[in-house]
Amino acid sequence: MSNYSFIPHRCRPYPLAVVSAPFTFTLPPELSAKEPPERRGLARDHVRLMVIERAKRAVTHTRFDRLGQFLRGGDLLVFNTSRTLPASLQACAAPAGPCMEIRLAEHLPDDSWLALLLCQRGDPFACGLRAGMQVEFGEGLTGTIIERDERIQRLWRMRFSKSGPELIDVLYRLGRPVRYEYVSAPWDLDYYQTVYAREPGSAEMPSAGRAFTWRLLFNLKRQGIDMAYLVLHTTLSSYMDDELDALHPASEEEYFINATTAEKLNRARAEGGRIIAVGTTVVRALEAVAERDGRVRAGHGYTRLRITSEHKLKAVDALLTGLHEPEASHLDLLTAFLPAEQIREAYEEAVRLGYLWHEFGDLNLIL
Amino acid sequence: MNRLQGKNILITGASRGLGRSLAIEYAREGAAALSLVARSSGHLKEVSERVREAGPATRLLLIEADLQHQEEIERVVATTLSEFGGRLDVLVNNASAIGPTPLPYLLDYPLEDFRSVLDTNLIAPFLLIKKALPAMVEHGGSIINVTSDAGQTGYPGWGAYGISKFGLEGMSQTWAAELDGSDVRINVVDPGEMNTAMHRAAEPEEDPNQWASPEEVTEVFVYLASDESRHLNGQRFQAQEENWGRKEGSNEGKRAEG
Numbered sequence: 001m002s003n004y005s006f007i008p009h010r011c012r013p014y015p016l017a018v019v020s021a022p023f024t025f026t027l028p029p030e031l032s033a034k035e036p037p038e039r040r041g042l043a044r045d046h047v048r049l050m051v052i053e054r055a056k057r058a059v060t061h062t063r064f065d066r067l068g069q070f071l072r073g074g075d076l077l078v079f080n081t082s083r084t085l086p087a088s089l090q091a092c093a094a095p096a097g098p099c100m101e102i103r104l105a106e107h108l109p110d111d112s113w114l115a116l117l118l119c120q121r122g123d124p125f126a127c128g129l130r131a132g133m134q135v136e137f138g139e140g141l142t143g144t145i146i147e148r149d150e151r152i153q154r155l156w157r158m159r160f161s162k163s164g165p166e167l168i169d170v171l172y173r174l175g176r177p178v179r180y181e182y183v184s185a186p187w188d189l190d191y192y193q194t195v196y197a198r199e200p201g202s203a204e205m206p207s208a209g210r211a212f213t214w215r216l217l218f219n220l221k222r223q224g225i226d227m228a229y230l231v232l233h234t235t236l237s238s239y240m241d242d243e244l245d246a247l248h249p250a251s252e253e254e255y256f257i258n259a260t261t262a263e264k265l266n267r268a269r270a271e272g273g274r275i276i277a278v279g280t281t282v283v284r285a286l287e288a289v290a291e292r293d294g295r296v297r298a299g300h301g302y303t304r305l306r307i308t309s310e311h312k313l314k315a316v317d318a319l320l321t322g323l324h325e326p327e328a329s330h331l332d333l334l335t336a337f338l339p340a341e342q343i344r345e346a347y348e349e350a351v352r353l354g355y356l357w358h359e360f361g362d363l364n365l366i367l
Numbered sequence: 368m369n370r371l372q373g374k375n376i377l378i379t380g381a382s383r384g385l386g387r388s389l390a391i392e393y394a395r396e397g398a399a400a401l402s403l404v405a406r407s408s409g410h411l412k413e414v415s416e417r418v419r420e421a422g423p424a425t426r427l428l429l430i431e432a433d434l435q436h437q438e439e440i441e442r443v444v445a446t447t448l449s450e451f452g453g454r455l456d457v458l459v460n461n462a463s464a465i466g467p468t469p470l471p472y473l474l475d476y477p478l479e480d481f482r483s484v485l486d487t488n489l490i491a492p493f494l495l496i497k498k499a500l501p502a503m504v505e506h507g508g509s510i511i512n513v514t515s516d517a518g519q520t521g522y523p524g525w526g527a528y529g530i531s532k533f534g535l536e537g538m539s540q541t542w543a544a545e546l547d548g549s550d551v552r553i554n555v556v557d558p559g560e561m562n563t564a565m566h567r568a569a570e571p572e573e574d575p576n577q578w579a580s581p582e583e584v585t586e587v588f589v590y591l592a593s594d595e596s597r598h599l600n601g602q603r604f605q606a607q608e609e610n611w612g613r614k615e616g617s618n619e620g621k622r623a624e625g
Contacts, residue, residue, distance in 0.1 A: 081501060198448050
């Protein structure tokens with residue numbers, strides 16, 4: 001699998017709303033989790049957990065499998081069950097054109113896809129990428145590059161020669177998980193799945209739930225913690241363009257919330273239980289569909305909701321999430337839960353204590 | 368009829384023998400969707416025609432995969448759940464490899480063949496259950512593992528196959544204990560001696576007419592796939608015995624202690 005850590009990023013103005021990060025901090029490179037915990041000699045659920053209790057203004061450092069100590073009967077954990085796709089594909093333009101990595105970002109309603117195209121040689125965006133280009137993947141799969149996305153111009157809309165389960169089947173034969181430069185090796189797709197993953201569709205793992213094990217889930221259930229499930233297929237977290245990434249373009253993501261989940265959420269809320277989102281993707285899906293009184297309806301749609309300090313949370317009371325990079329858009333979302341200053345203090349402490357960042361790293365519970 | 372209405376079902380080893388018969392019978396019983404997995408797409412196409420005749424309303428997904436390769440299993444589950452909207456009700460781990468024929472003694476068993484049989488018969492069901500379980504926990508579901516009397520008794524020549532079935536039965540008990548209280552149940556079925564290509568290859572000197580045809584043993588599989596068996600967990604059934612080898616009134620599943 002290609003490693004794009006060498007790629008020079010280009011600067012280019014984009015007609016997108018600029019959102020400045022709520023605060024910044026220095027993340028030493030050694031605090032990036034380079035391997036899954038299981039490959040660092042840790043059990044999946046033995047990563048560290050930083051608990052921020054807003055009401056007490058208290059920060060506790062513990063281990064993830066002790067999560068139950070901070071929850072109470074009647075609380076509802078909401079999980080995103082989207083399965084990670086092997087969304088990184090190698091393709092070459094036909095005939096004898098440039099070869100590239102194609103990272104799938106989003107499956108669109110008309111069955112086309114948004115994808116990030118990265119040239120394999122030289123400047124990642126300058127190998128003659130153009131609308132109308134035909135690309136070949138192998139295993140009989142071809143694609144047509146249709147046009148640039150109007151909103152996020154690093155993305156292209158493309159169409160595959162296969163669709164439905166036939167396409168999923170061949171993607172799993174050809175693809176690899178999207179991998180960033182801080183990850184030490186091309187780990188198998190299994191390392192990029194939560195234990196409760198179901199339907200495939202995420203460009204990247206919804207990683208806040210990665211540390212859950214079935215043992216922990218069953219223990220929490222016995223403790224009276226209820227669980228509900230929704231799907232939000234994640235898009236790419238980086239467009240491999242520093243300037244564009246810094247603008248935090250509000251990506252569009254597809255979600256599904258079924259009637260059972262909506263009913264559980266509304267009942268838990270009515271009975272005084274806390275709604276605890278496992279991951280920012282769950283916050284995004286629930287806040288996208290919540291009514292003013294916090295009630296949630298079942299539905300399927302696409303959301304471009306941007307959650308910042310200006311957003312008043314309606315459906316979610318607490319959040320389990322990873323630790324986010326300086327300048328990451330997810331930091332904006334955290335400020336909907338607590339003031340930036342409080343997050344900054346906790347993050348500085350996490351850096352001092354050697355917490356690990358990114359998808360294989362440690363976790364943060366905000367109550 | 369319609370005992371399996373609304374059920375999304377995945378069957379491995381579905382192109383021939385027992386798997387083929389189960390696919391047809393499950394469609395006849397009104398299964399909503401079938402994901403049929405087999406090494407060869409050629410046989411699967413023939414099965415799909417029979418399935419369509421038996422249950423025209425049953426949605427059908429055919430997946431060609433060799434389950435001895437672990438990476439194939441993620442593809443099988445992902446493709447199935449993509450088509451099934453993330454919900455699976457029944458998983459039948461039926462695919463089995465017999466190993467080299469004529470059946471060698473363990474003393475003569477080539478290591479590569481030994482591993483290959485265990486990969487197909489034991490590791491693949493382990494991974495399939497692990498990966499399919501998330502699609503079952505919310506609504507409940509049934510996992511049926513196909514075993515053999517060679518999974519309880521050691522027979523000369525049935526080395527890797529028998530060992531894999533011993534393992535499968537033990538693994539099923541552990542799964543049943545761990546899943547206790549989860550609404551997902553797991554049971555094993557010994558279909559008994561059947562007239563299948565695999566059995567004929569293993570025992571070419573025997574008269575296959577003395578063995579049951581796969582169509583004759585499907586009833587217990589329908590029962591276990593249906594909601595009629597929702598309280599049963601961790602049990603072993605013998606398809607060709609009276610009352611499937613169970614005593615009358617034994618309707619409680621084996622439950623884990625503590």
